[in-house]
Each structure stands twice: as structure tokens, then as C-alpha cells.
Amino acid sequence: MQSGLAPPEGPHLTLENLRARAVRDREAALLRLDIHGERFDVSLSGSMNGDALAAVIPLDEMTPDRLTALGRFWSAATGRAVPPDPRMTPQRLRRARQMLRAIDARETGATYRTIAQFLFPQHENDAASWVGSAIRETTIRLARDGMKLVHGGYRALLRRPRRER
Structure with missing residues (x-):
């Protein structure tokens, strides 16, 4: 039994991956991304040189919405089909x-x-x-x-x- 978490297998989503897809403000802490026709604004913080990116989700009444948005972003960033946004039917x-x-x-x-x-x-x-x-x-x-x-x-x-x- 392992005492810690093993790193995930395969390539990681990195800052360089995101900056390559940024529409503007490539050097800023906010990236505006257009991935397969879906738009995402990503706020960056901390040191991320070559490291795998992490998402921080506050636990409040908006958590389910944030998790849905993160799932849609992950799908777009990894080339999968993006599920429709359930907020605006x-x-x-x-x-x-x-x-x-x-x-x-x-x-x-x-x-x-x-x-x-x-x-x-x-x-x-x-x-x-x-x-x-x-x-x-x-x-x-x-x-x-x-x-x-x-x-x-x-x-x-x-x-x-x-x-x-």
C-alpha cells in the first residue's frame, strides 16, 4: 500500500499548452482561450514552469457550477468532445x-x-x-x-x- 499519491501517467496539461492556445494576453495572469470553438478564461497563479497545472475549486454554493466548467475545460483542452453548457438552455x-x-x-x-x-x-x-x-x-x-x-x-x-x- 502506498502512503502517497502516485503521479498521473502520460503527458500533463502545462502552462505552455495553454499559452499556445491563448487568444491574447499570453504573458498575463489571465489567458483567454478559444479551444475547438469553446471560449475559456483561465486565471493563473503561482510558479508553473513546466509543471502540471492544478485547479483550485472553492467549496461553496457555486461548487457544482465550477466543477461543470472545469469538466468542460478539461474536455476541450485534451481534445475530447465538449459537453454542452447546462447553464443556458x-x-x-x-x-x-x-x-x-x-x-x-x-x-x-x-x-x-x-x-x-x-x-x-x-x-x-x-x-x-x-x-x-x-x-x-x-x-x-x-x-x-x-x-x-x-x-x-x-x-x-x-x-x-x-x-x-
């Missing part, structure tokens, strides 16, 4: 766009009904049914949630959807 991306469109329209003075006509052109928005309309409620929520994004809530886009427990 097509539905979340579509809703974020709608929220920003709703906020832009509200900032120019558009009414919720006018916004709904542009966001949901396939739905009738007549005056008689507008007050109790599900489209009205959806439009109001899009504008409300869009304001949250604008006032710092955009950071939530960087997290995977979670069920509150």
Missing part, C-alpha cells in the same frame, strides 16, 4: 432575450400591451380580454425579471438552474 436563452426586449421597450415608454404584441404576435391582445390574459401576466413577469437582470441579477445566468429546497 435554449429556453433560458430565449427568455433572457425576451426579458431584455421587454425592458428596452419599457424604457422607451411602451405599455405592457404593446410589448406583448411584439413579443407574442401570434396571440390576440384585444382590450376586452387583456386584463385577464395569461399573455399580460407573462409580459409583466418578463419586464419584472428583466429589471432584476439589469440590476445585477445577470449573475444568475452563470448558475445552473436549481430547485430551492
Whole structure:
């Protein structure tokens, strides 16, 4: 039985490997990488001349997201297929766009009904049914949630959807 960990077999991911793929700031502590169409920002610290790189993951509420990002980075850096980013599903991306469109329209003075006509052109928005309309409620929520994004809530886009427990 060994008392310590044996070094991993095969080649290591090194700083030189990353710098060869850096888009800019090759000498800085931050590398912007474009690997097989995936973009990664890597922050470097410590002495790494020829040594295998290590990742430091803080243990907090963001740990699952960081582990997913690290897995995607490892796949890209080692030439494997990169799994899709689970943070921005097509539905979340579509809703974020709608929220920003709703906020832009509200900032120019558009009414919720006018916004709904542009966001949901396939739905009738007549005056008689507008007050109790599900489209009205959806439009109001899009504008409300869009304001949250604008006032710092955009950071939530960087997290995977979670069920509150």
C-alpha cells in the first residue's frame, strides 16, 4: 500500500499548452482561450514552469457550477468532445432575450400591451380580454425579471438552474 499519491501517467496539461492556445494576453495572469470553438478564461497563479497545472475549486454554493466548467475545460483542452453548457438552455436563452426586449421597450415608454404584441404576435391582445390574459401576466413577469437582470441579477445566468429546497 502506498502512503502517497502516485503521479498521473502520460503527458500533463502545462502552462505552455495553454499559452499556445491563448487568444491574447499570453504573458498575463489571465489567458483567454478559444479551444475547438469553446471560449475559456483561465486565471493563473503561482510558479508553473513546466509543471502540471492544478485547479483550485472553492467549496461553496457555486461548487457544482465550477466543477461543470472545469469538466468542460478539461474536455476541450485534451481534445475530447465538449459537453454542452447546462447553464443556458435554449429556453433560458430565449427568455433572457425576451426579458431584455421587454425592458428596452419599457424604457422607451411602451405599455405592457404593446410589448406583448411584439413579443407574442401570434396571440390576440384585444382590450376586452387583456386584463385577464395569461399573455399580460407573462409580459409583466418578463419586464419584472428583466429589471432584476439589469440590476445585477445577470449573475444568475452563470448558475445552473436549481430547485430551492
